[in-house]
Amino acid sequence: MNAAVASIRDYLRDVVAGWNRFWFAAVDPATLSAIRICAGLMLFYTHLVWSLDLQAFFGQNNSWLPRELLAQQGVHSQYVWSYLWWIKTPGMLRAAHIAALVVFALLTVGFMSRVMSVLAYVIAVSYVHRVMPGAFFGLDKINCMLALYLMLGPSGACFSVDRWLAKRRAGGNLPPPRPSVGANVAIRLIQLHMCIIYLFSGLDKLQGVYWWDGTAVWWSVANLEYQSLDMTWLAHFPVVVALMTHVTVFWELFYSVLVWHRRWRPIVLLGAVVVHGGIAIALGMITFGLAMLIGNMAFLSPHFVRAVIGLVTRTNGAEQGRATSPAPALRAKSQAAR
Amino acid sequence: MSPKVWLAVRVVLSIAFTLHLLGVFVAPMGASIRAAYDLARERLQIPQGEAIPMPWLNRLYQPYLDVLYLNHGYGFFAPDPGPSHLIDYTITLKDGSEIHGRFPDIKEHWPRLRYHRHFMLAEQIQLVDPQFEGAVSGKETYARHLLHEYDAKRVRLEGVEHALATPEDIIAGKKLDDPASYRKLGAVVVEADREGYVEEPAQ
Numbered sequence: 001m002n003a004a005v006a007s008i009r010d011y012l013r014d015v016v017a018g019w020n021r022f023w024f025a026a027v028d029p030a031t032l033s034a035i036r037i038c039a040g041l042m043l044f045y046t047h048l049v050w051s052l053d054l055q056a057f058f059g060q061n062n063s064w065l066p067r068e069l070l071a072q073q074g075v076h077s078q079y080v081w082s083y084l085w086w087i088k089t090p091g092m093l094r095a096a097h098i099a100a101l102v103v104f105a106l107l108t109v110g111f112m113s114r115v116m117s118v119l120a121y122v123i124a125v126s127y128v129h130r131v132m133p134g135a136f137f138g139l140d141k142i143n144c145m146l147a148l149y150l151m152l153g154p155s156g157a158c159f160s161v162d163r164w165l166a167k168r169r170a171g172g173n174l175p176p177p178r179p180s181v182g183a184n185v186a187i188r189l190i191q192l193h194m195c196i197i198y199l200f201s202g203l204d205k206l207q208g209v210y211w212w213d214g215t216a217v218w219w220s221v222a223n224l225e226y227q228s229l230d231m232t233w234l235a236h237f238p239v240v241v242a243l244m245t246h247v248t249v250f251w252e253l254f255y256s257v258l259v260w261h262r263r264w265r266p267i268v269l270l271g272a273v274v275v276h277g278g279i280a281i282a283l284g285m286i287t288f289g290l291a292m293l294i295g296n297m298a299f300l301s302p303h304f305v306r307a308v309i310g311l312v313t314r315t316n317g318a319e320q321g322r323a324t325s326p327a328p329a330l331r332a333k334s335q336a337a338r
Numbered sequence: 339m340s341p342k343v344w345l346a347v348r349v350v351l352s353i354a355f356t357l358h359l360l361g362v363f364v365a366p367m368g369a370s371i372r373a374a375y376d377l378a379r380e381r382l383q384i385p386q387g388e389a390i391p392m393p394w395l396n397r398l399y400q401p402y403l404d405v406l407y408l409n410h411g412y413g414f415f416a417p418d419p420g421p422s423h424l425i426d427y428t429i430t431l432k433d434g435s436e437i438h439g440r441f442p443d444i445k446e447h448w449p450r451l452r453y454h455r456h457f458m459l460a461e462q463i464q465l466v467d468p469q470f471e472g473a474v475s476g477k478e479t480y481a482r483h484l485l486h487e488y489d490a491k492r493v494r495l496e497g498v499e500h501a502l503a504t505p506e507d508i509i510a511g512k513k514l515d516d517p518a519s520y521r522k523l524g525a526v527v528v529e530a531d532r533e534g535y536v537e538e539p540a541q
Contacts, residue, residue: 023355024348049451057455062486064459069474079404125407133462134476135455138414144407189355193362197412200366207374208417219419222502224514225442225457226422228450232514235505287451 023188026179028302029157032186033110034309036117036155038294039146040108043120046143046287047100047127054097057131060088065134082129083122100127107150110160117155121147142291145193153186159309190298195256197295202252211249214242221282228284248275259299272296361399362408368396369411377417422500423523425460429484430492437488440498463497478535481528491530496538497523 050057057064067085070076087093100123107116124147128140156162157177167174210216218241221231234241251271258264272293280289297305309315339347372390379386392400403409429437439446441460447453463476481495499521503514524540 019352020348023352046451049449049455052452053455056483056487062483064480064483066474066479069476069479072474077400077404079401081405128407131455135458135462137454137458138412139451141407141410141412148406148408185351185355189358192359196359196362196366200370200412201414201416204366204370204373204411204413204416206417207370207377210418211416216415216419218505219502220415222504222508222514223419223422225424225500227514232503232508235508238505241505284450285454287454 023185024181025184026181027184027187028306029154029177029180029183030159030302030305030309031298031300032150032153032155032183033158033160034300034305035146035190035294035297036110036113036150037108037159038290038297039143039150040104040120042139042287042291042294043124043143043147044101044104044108046139047097047104047123050127051097051101054093055090057135058084058087058093058097058127059090060093065131070130070132070134076129076132080129080132082126084126084130110156110162113156113160113162114151114154117147117150121151137288139285139288139291142197142288142295146190146291146294149186149189149193152189153182153184154180155183155186157183187298190295191259194295194298195259198252198255202249202255205249205252211245214238214245217241217244217248223283226283226285228286229282231282247271251275265299269296269299361402364393364395364399365403365409366411368393369413373411373413373417419502421502422457423460423463424498424500424520425463425480426496426498427481427484428494429488429490430494431488432491434491460497475526475535477526478528481526481535485528485530492527494525494527494538496525499523 055063060067084093084096087096103116103119103123106112107120121144124140124144128136128144132140154177157180163174163177205211205216208216210219215238218234218238221227221234251268255268255271259268276289276292276296278289280286371393375382375384375390378384384390396403400409424440424442426440427438429439431437441447442453442456444453447456459480463480477495477497481493484490484495485493501519501521503512503516503519507516508514522540525538527536527538528534
């Protein structure tokens with residue numbers, strides 16, 4: 001009996017220790033910072049495109065989606081909010097829109113990153129709530145999800161103007177950014193949110209017929225309104241269509257399990273590049289495909305991110321605010337947290 | 339931070355993360371449950387048009403999920419990829435001339451994201467057009483927007499469904515934009531000097 005109790009106690013102790021490692025290990029904020037740059041760019045571009053139809057979608061009068069339409073029962077709940085409802089004149093709307101673009105630009109370059117990430121989230125949600133339903137789609141969901149979690153961690157700790165300014169103030173002799181629990185929490189929440197997205201994307205497909213009979217990819221590429229690359233030659237290759245359909249469903253269903261396994265992770269992430277790259281190129285949803293790939297970046301190790309940034313900027317990574325150079329301690333922690 | 343305080347912080351944060359992630363899970367779960375009921379209306383003898391109730395956990399979480407913009411499913415081409423919906427319009431200007439158009443229009447709506455926003459306007463018309471007495475009509479709203487944009491006299495707006503071609507159709511030489519693949523869904527007409535709209539059913 002004592003042995004059984006001891007073994008249960010050991011098990012519970014292991015679970016608690018694993019939970020603590022998963023959530024509360026301090027990690028190098030490089031991955032979160034890289035996500036800040038990419039998500040910031042995507043938010044900036046998404047809202048820059050809104051500039052072309054600002055009055056038509058967000059104007060107070062005669063817009064596509066006026067307030068009385070969206071505010072009526074069955075469309076919006078009382079908890080859906082947007083500061084854009086309070087903006088009455090075209091001039092104010094333009095000014096608020098320019099301010100929004102400035103916030104997204106500052107988030108991207110990492111100036112006052114924490115403040116900008118909070119503002120970016122408030123702005124992004126306000127815009128999508130203002131055009132929902134009517135003109136929103138998956139891109140907005142991912143943009144807002146990323147903006148939400150960027151608020152929680154030190155996303156400006158690396159690759160940022162904040163870092164550059166701090167270095168200047170310190171006379172060029174700034175210690176590396178400290179590993180951060182906040183960065184870990186933000187990354188963990190993005191990772192788990194991505195798993196939930198893929199799980200339900202897969203499960204919802206099981207309610208259909210075409211994802212079972214292997215023709216769904218055909219019905220997607222045969223949609224002229226989505227099409228950005230003519231893939232109708234696939235009509236001659238039904239086996240290829242069936243393979244693509246089934247691989248997509250299985251990849252989505254098992255993403256949430258396999259992505260945590262170190263050996264499977266590169267394959268699962270490569271799958272994301274293929275699936276979302278395919279959607280971007282063939283189905284014309286470049287922004288949505290890229291946003292999903294930005295979400296997938298949460299599974300990249302800070303070490304890998306630094307190596308890539310070093311390659312792109314042709315530096316060794318140290319100038320980019322490498323966290324705690326005595327890497328073994330950090331690496332041990334961040335590997336444990338992975 | 340003392341170990342005791344850090345422990346308390348970890349406990350509070352752990353509860354917060356768990357509750358948050360439960361909400362993130364509950365949102366698409368509720369959407370999937372409702373979609374499943376909707377697909378099985380006939381078998382379960384649920385009349386068309388009758389709203390499927392929200393599961394209790396979704397009702398509980400709704401304020402949190404709505405405020406944070408997390409209250410959605412992630413179907414992405416589920417349950418099945420289907421036909422597209424477009425909107426044709428005819429705008430009669432004050433001088434009597436007419437402008438014919440369709441949205442989305444790949445030539446007019448550039449870049450691609452802008453095109454996609456207009457595509458969603460046409461696709462989500464059913465969502466913005468609740469069918470209950472006294473409801474503001476989405477179709478009328480769209481038409482009034484065009485009326486205002488062009489300072490026009492009259493706008494006729496017609497829903498169009500674009501059916502998907504089968505692989506056999508394509509092998510037989512049919513094109514994706516075959517005129518026979520477009521089906522008219524009914525129209526609304528609004529006029530500048532009249533309130534309300536006139537509905538023309540699909541023929």
